[in-house]
Amino acid sequence: MTEESPETKTPLNDQDLFTALTALGIETRTVDHEAAFTVEQAQAHRGMLEGAHIKNLFLRDKKKTIWLVTVLEDRAIDLKALRPHLGAKGNLSFGSPDLLMDRLGVIPGAVTPFGILNDHDGLVQVVLDKAIFDEPFVNAHPLRNDQTTQIKPDDLIQFLEDRNHAPLILDFDQIGGDT
Numbered sequence: 001m002t003e004e005s006p007e008t009k010t011p012l013n014d015q016d017l018f019t020a021l022t023a024l025g026i027e028t029r030t031v032d033h034e035a036a037f038t039v040e041q042a043q044a045h046r047g048m049l050e051g052a053h054i055k056n057l058f059l060r061d062k063k064k065t066i067w068l069v070t071v072l073e074d075r076a077i078d079l080k081a082l083r084p085h086l087g088a089k090g091n092l093s094f095g096s097p098d099l100l101m102d103r104l105g106v107i108p109g110a111v112t113p114f115g116i117l118n119d120h121d122g123l124v125q126v127v128l129d130k131a132i133f134d135e136p137f138v139n140a141h142p143l144r145n146d147q148t149t150q151i152k153p154d155d156l157i158q159f160l161e162d163r164n165h166a167p168l169i170l171d172f173d174q175i176g177g178d179t
Contacts, residue, residue, distance in 0.1 A: 008021055011105025011118045014142045020117060021151075024162055028142075036109065036145050049150055051137025053166040054129075058100050062090030070113050070140075071129035081175050086127065086168075110145040113156060115163045117143070125168040126160055133169075134143040147156060 003090050022074060031049065052088040057077060059151055061139075067086055069073060069104050079092040086092070097108050104115030130140050133153045143148040151159075 014144050017114050019084060022121050024158060026155040026159060029110055030142060030147050032147050049148060051139050051150060052132045052135035052138050058095040058111050059092045060095045061088040066124045067127055068113060068124050069127040070150055072131050075172055082141060085170055085175060086166050106143055110141050112141040112143060114140060114143055116163045117161060122164055126165045128167045128169050130169050130171045
């Protein structure tokens, strides 16, 4: 894995991710496709991949606590209803593109739980949709939005825990949503 220089803050990339996953003995399957910036574009470009397809919300509250919320791609999220489940202070809002790059090393449209690879300070709290575990695979961008990588849900947990980002798993069917 490449080392990050504090001066350059160059984010780790997809090859660094695959090296880290291989080191953990995690098998993946990755497919190339056109760049996808929205769920709709991803659905049109990715082809038929078995498993859970996700969307990711990069959120923060007024105290600047940061969350990466990963849910099924067709799930509506009510940020107001989600707030107490996260222990957020004040309203939740989306983190800026600059904060996203600083914390996860990705651009909007490429947000992924694999971005935790770049959260060296451990400031991002990961939240996963319990429904993801009902599928044999989770499909996520590997730090770039022109590919989709398939991984077993338990292997995703292993990766997150290895990076000191044990996720909070929430039942979003109980939280509701309208956003």
